[in-house]
Amino acid sequence: MTVIERATLIGKRVPKMDAPEKASGKTRYIHDIDVSGQLWGKILRSARVHARIRRIDTSRAKALPGVHVVLTAADVPDQRPIGVNKDHPALKGDKVRCVRDEIAAVAADTEAIAQAALALIEVEYEDLPVIADPEAALAPGAPVINEKHADNVAMRFDYAHGDVAQGEAESDVVVEDSFKLHYVTHCCMGVSGVIAEFDASGNLLLHSNTQVPFLHKREFAEILGIDPGRIRIVQPPIGGGFGSKLDIYPFEIIAVYLARAARRPVKLVYTREEEFLASPTRQPVILRLRSGCRKDGSLTFRSVETLHDNGAYTSWGATTPFVMMQTFSSLYRVPHCKYHTTVAYTNNPYAGSFRGYGNLQATFAVESHMDKLAEAVGMDPLAFRLRNAQDPGEVTGQGMTFKSCGFKDCLRSAAERSGFLARHAEYRAAQGAGGRVKRGIGIASMLHVGGGACGTILKLDDFAHVTLMTGASEIGQGSETVLAQLVCEELGLPLSAVTVVNNDTDITPWDVGVHASRTTFIAGNSAIGAARKAKAKILAAAAKKTGVPEGELDLVGGFVVRAASGEAIVELAKLLRGLHFSDKAELVMTTHYYEPPSVHQDKGFKGDVSAAYAWATQVVEVEVDLDTGIVKMTKVTGAHDVGRVINRLGIEGQIEGGVVMGQGYALTENLVIEDGRVKNPSFRDYKLVTAPEIPEMDLAFIETMDGEGPQGAKGVGEAPAICIAAATANAICNATGVRIYELPFTPEKVYRALKGVAPKVAWRTRAAA
Amino acid sequence: MPDAGALERYAAPRALAEALELLRDGDATIVAGGTDLMPQSHSGKARFGSLLLNIRRIAELGGIALEGDTVRIGALTSISALLASPLVRERLSILAQAADQFASEQVRNAATIGGNVCNASPAGDTLVPLIVLDAAVELAAKAGGGIETRTLPLQDFLTGPGRTQRRPHELMTAVRVPLPPAGFVARFYKHGTRPALDISTISLGIGGVRRGDRLERVRVAFGAVAPTPIRARAAEALIEGRALDAAAIEAAAEAAHDEVRPISDVRASDWYRQELVRNMTRRVLAHVAFG
Amino acid sequence: MSRSVEIEFRLNGVVRRAAVRADMSALAMLRDVLGLTGTKYGCGEGECGACTILVDGASLNACLLFAVDCDGREVTTIEGLANDPAAQRLQRAFAEHGAVQCGFCTPGMVLQAGRILARAGQPDRATIQRGLEGNLCRCTGYKKIIDAVEAAAKERAA
Incomplete structure (x- = not known):
């Protein structure tokens, strides 16, 4: 008897x-x-920040040899505005509101000719007052940026549970501070690009880097006024995503307009400078936080007001309050919580979605206050957090239900492995001692959601090769490997037996897109569902053929085996060929659509929005040079509740990459915007972290085996970037006794704070005014 | 795509004389490593003349050699070659320190010392150590029949951001560095969060001959605090020949702070640059004085 | 517009002729004229290393190099390493150690890592980190890239 060894890929380094x-x-x-x-x-972009366009003359550009088409807004009267508020025409006609504004576009034989043609377009502007500050935008009588929003308010969010006044009355300690979060941008190594082409029947084929092909398809159909079935989106491998390709952007529509007008395929690729000027950013936020607790360390209330600089148009950045409020309301047990956001139009660049989606900003403020409150009641930062951390089974004020929750394990694990308590006490005691370089350690934690739905089509050919067609795009994060692993686990096949097709809307089933740390969880469940259906079909056929009851069969190592003994009964490929070529000619091809058991929020933003919630604690260690303000991040200890590790190599890579992205957010990255203009659109002055700067990283996984997750897994893609800045703020304070309320901790900012010459962030909220 | 402007011709001569003749004919853009010229031409900061003159194949412009008491570093010497040279590492160690903090290996392999000097950035990484070492710039030109050369102190050669005393028909052929006397110690500091690949917020070099607790022939130089790298003469005067204790070092650091006049830009404010000048002068001077 | 210049050089072991504009970068020549797209455009100013190539054995940023300056020289791109055992060792190590995510920086990383290994027999982690300081990666946080280079060095020594 041949016994087939059962091997699993789950949890391995694949x-x-x-x-x-x-x-x-x-x-x-x-x-x-x-x-x-x-x-x-x-694309010709505006030379002005805020201006009326008096005149555009494209005649000289059109006359340049090699130029096929020059378009302005006047040439596309059928434009439909895009964006979350539908406030954004791809080509701007009478008015520019931002330096990235697209006012004309050229299609030419070569890139050089197209570039030369741009220089020949004459534009006459009439300057309008520039609103570069969201507070100024809300002042009475402020110039209107977007005509449909005369008050310059793009969005408002109000959330509450409990009664903060009561919470405050019950408090022994109350702290209140303002925080300021800056602009950063995705800096995908591959710049943005698109190729648009129409076939002879007018069907559109887009080669696109989008993370949301099915949403794009619908939107382009609306823009072009054609049936969505006539649009196909093919996604070549992508040079980095991180949320940047979640919205539709003017350049994509402009490429389509150019292709339509030229009746030729049009390729449009950014330069790096353009990538800095015209890509979305992370949402900048001014935040006022008031929190309280009792002497025993239990939190009593939290009251938050934020002001978001929306920029001139509304993209996903405006909706980050959805995620921010979850951290305010539910990271820790807070009986009373109130949150108000105003999202104000300005003439600045607009923010999109970016890994973490508002959570870095919210966590920065909340975790700074957790340290301050702990200090005020004389508790250590770990004990104070453990006192207020969520437990499994908890239902929060916002209605989230934590079916699995490894938060306290994360806290304990990260603290223990980093020696947090001893070091924290030691560094604190050394604050007043000599030496120009101070060491510090800080802790912070996070909660993050994941969601959406996804379909899978799975087929097995007559050699037992599996093709997995999934709507979930691969953006470098390794989703296709994880999905293949999950399918292999169900079907007892090696990884080499699986091909993943995930990049063509004409083939793959519908998916809401790659975002919200959702792919492993949602697409994983979808793939498992399809694989299980295939397995059932195969085992039923095997049972019929062999006479062994289905329940006693399993698939292992490419064979149908007896489940109990592992004895090989028939080779899977042979069985499949038998099915294909029998009189009934059956193919093994299955589909599965997975919709997680989460609910939509009600009007008060309440509800169990995610099927599972990811948790993490990170401890950051720093050295602060008192002579220069340089903060060196020496070590990050992370503990992540990921449900279960599917691919250890992949998940470590996600977390390490996220940690270093968080390091950049905390220490080096800063897109400087002055009066609406980007001052540092290059890697020379926009500082990404480089290889010599990375901290030592020590990661632990808390496996809570989420009941709903695929093999118990939960999402992790965004989590690692979220707490780093918050933990760094706490570490700097531990090292120096100085708390800084504004990011990033660049040398000059830190030095000024150490010298006491930095003005403390002060923001008078409308409520306080 | 950069605007090629008036660019009509390309030449890559192998002999210095030929290059000088081409220069004499006028309107040439000189390229060696290309690491500054290429991005400058892309951004429109530099426009091409009618001739792109590639000097990289001129053997006479290469090599590091000891000529008597002077180290002659050919203008085409790459930053990597500086780092690899035992002569530079052992006798001109402050220059090797700066070379080690210069951009990245890919850039160091292409960038030349002549390019770094002629580009005359206030933050040019090799300039501060070269000033500390009393370096001079050797220029050649063809006038009439033969090649004429002249030598200028580097400090005089640099006249402003991107501006030098090089005449249009001249080619920089070498940097000449007098061998420092025995007992000479020097250190370079470049401010940034990275080991290299950074445009300095400020840089500084301090050198001197150590005699007991004193420093003689003191040089204190700064980058990125003025239109050109500068010597801090007031600070030097406070150190020269004096016994160096904490108070003397502090006085020199304060003097340096007071005599620089940096600007504010996207990288740092003038105030912060001045603070760095004081704090790092204090730290580096202590290193130089006490090892 | 400048006239084009005829150059001849050895590209991945094979003599090539090309006509290039005098102001063109080697990166544009490789990608747009010669169709070798393994060398990536990341920034165009020598800050990211995605366009790292070898010229006469030294690593350079192709975006900073004038195409005309390739004349008479030996140029190696990622495509030229297909049969190079040392590069294959590195490429395998990159895959096995999870050093590849979106992969856009990877060809440049592999070329630069090859230079680090060629110079130092058993480089320590700090040496590897410094060696990669001119190569930006946004996905991995570098740790697994450093692991891969270290592993390739060990494998070679074994």
């Missing part, structure tokens, strides 16, 4: 399936693809 292609330079990104007959598109 190399990414696409890594060999990528490491050998063979992978073709959007920049590497050329289409026969293709023209090059280029």
Whole structure:
């Protein structure tokens, strides 16, 4: 008897399936693809921040040899505004509101000709007053930026549970501070690009880097006024996402307009400078937080007001309060909580979605206050947090139900492995001692959601090779490997037996897109569902053929085996061929659509919005140079409740990358905007973290085996970036006794704070005014 | 795509004389490593002349050699070659320190010392150590039949951001560095959060000959605090020949703070640059004085 | 517009002729004229290393190099390493150690890592980190890239 050994890939270090292609330079990104007959598109952006366009003359550009099409808003009268508020026309006609505003576009034979043509377009502007500050935008009589919003308010959010007045009355300690969070941007290594082409029947094919192809398809259909079925989106491998490709942007629509007008394919790729000027940013926030607790350390209330600089148009950044309020209301047990946000139009760049989606900002403020409150009641930062941390089974004031929750384990694990308590006490005691370099340690935690729905089609060919068609895009995070692993686990096949197709809307089933740390959880469950259906079909056929009851069969190592003994009964490929070529000619092809058991929020933003919630605690250690203000991040200890580890190599990579992105947010990255203009649109002055700067990283996984998760897993993609800045703030304070309320902790900002010459962030909320 | 402007011709001569003749004909843009010129031409900061003159194939412009008491560093010497040179590492160690903090390996392999000097950035990484070392710039030109050379102190050669005393028909051929006397110690400091790949917020170099607790022939130089790298003469005067204790070091640091006039830009404010000048002068001077 | 210049050089072991504009970068030549797209455009100013190539054995940013300056030299791109055992060792180590995510920086990383290993037999982590300081990666946080280079060095020594 041949016994087939059962082997699992779950929890192993599985190399990414696409890594060999990528490491050998063979992978073709959007920049590497050329289409026969293709023209090059280029966009003319506004030279002014806020102005009326008096006149645009494109005649000289049109006359340049090699130029096929020059478009302005006047040439596309059928424009439909895009964006979350539908306030954003791709080509701006009478008015520009932001330096990134697109006012004309060229399609030409070469990139150089297109560029030269831009220089020949004459634009006459009439300047309007620039509103570069959201507070000024809300002042009575402020110039109106978007005509449909005369009060310059793009959105408002109000949330409450309990009664904060009562909570305050019950408090022994109350603290209140303002915090200021800055602009950063995604800096995907591959710049943005798109290729648009129409076939002879007018069907649109887009080669696109979008993270949300099915939402895009619908939106482009509306923009072009055609049936969505006539639009196909193909996604080449993407040079980084991080949330940046979640919205539809003017350049994509402009490429489509150019292709439509030229009746030729049009490729449009950004320069790095353009990428800095015209990509979305992380949402900048001014935040006022008032919190209280009792002497025993229990939190009593939290009252938050934030002001979001929306920029000139509304993209996903405006909706980050959805995620921020979850941290305010539910990271810790807070009996009374109130949150108000105003999102104000300005002439600044607009914010989009960015890994963490508002949570970095909210966590920065909340965790700074957790340290301050702990200090005020004489508790150590760990005990104070454990006193207020959520437990499994808890239902929060916002209606979230934590079916699995490893928060306290995360806190204990990260603290223990980093020696947090002893170091915290030691560094604190050394604050007044000599030496120009001070060491500090800080702790912070986070809660994050994940959601959406996803479909899978799975087929097995007559050699038992599986093709998994999923709507979940691969954006470098390794989702295709994880999905293949989950399918292999169900079907008892090696990874080499699986091909994942995830990049063509004509093939893959519907998916809401890659975001919200959702792919492993949602697409994973969908893939498992399809694989289980396939397995049931195969075992039923095997039972019929062999006479062994279905319940006693299993799939292992490419064979149908007796489940109890592992004895091989029939080779899977052979069984499948038998099915294909029998009289009934059956194919094994299944579909599964997974919709998580979460609910939509009610009007008060309450409800169990996520099927599972991810938790993490991170401890950051720093050295602060008192002579220069340079903060060196020396070590990060992370404990992550990920449900279950599916691919250890992949999840470590996600977390390490997120930690370093968080390090950049905390210490080095700063998109400087002055009077609406980006002052540092290059890697020379926008500082990403480089290899020599990374901290030592020690990661632990808390496996809470979420009942709803695929193999028990939960989402993790966004989590690691979220607490780093907050923990760094606490570490700097531990090192120096100085708390800084504003990011990033660049050397000059830290030095000023240490010298006591930095003005403390002060924001008088409307409520307080 | 950069605007190629008036660019019509390209030449890559192998002999210095040929290059000088081409320069004499006028309107040439000189390229060696290309690491400054390429991005400057992309951003429109630099416009090409009618001739792109690639000097990288001129053997006479390479090499690091000891000529008597002077180290002659050919203008084409790459930053990597500086780092690899035992002569530079052992005798001109402050220059090796700066070379180590220069951009990245890819850039160090291409960038040349001649390019760094002629680009005349206030933050140019090799300039501060070269000033501490009393370096001079060797220029050649073809006038009439032969090649004429002249040598200028580096300090005089640099006249402003991107501006030098090089005449349009001249080519910088070498940096000449007198061998420092025995007992000479020097240190370089570049402010930034990265080990290299950073444009300095400020840089500083301090050198001197150590005699007991005193420093003689003191040089204190700063980058990125003025239109050109500068010497801090007041600070130097307070150190020269004096016994260095904490108070003397503090006085020199204060003097340096007071004599620099930096600007504010996207990288740092003038105030912060001045603070750094004081604090790091204090720290680096202590290193130089006490090892 | 400048006239084009005829150059001849050895590209990945094979002599090539090309006509290039005098102001063109080697990166544009490789990608747009010669169709070798493994060398990536990341910034165009030598800050990100995605366009790292080898010229006469030294690593350079192709975006800072004038294409005309390739004349008479030996240029190696990621495509030229397909049969190079040391590069294959690195590429395998990159995959096995999770050093690849979106992969856009990876060809440049592999080329630069190859130079680090060629120079130092058993570089320590700090040396590897400094060696990669000119190569930006937004996905991995670098740790797994450093792991991969370290592992490739060990494998070679074994």
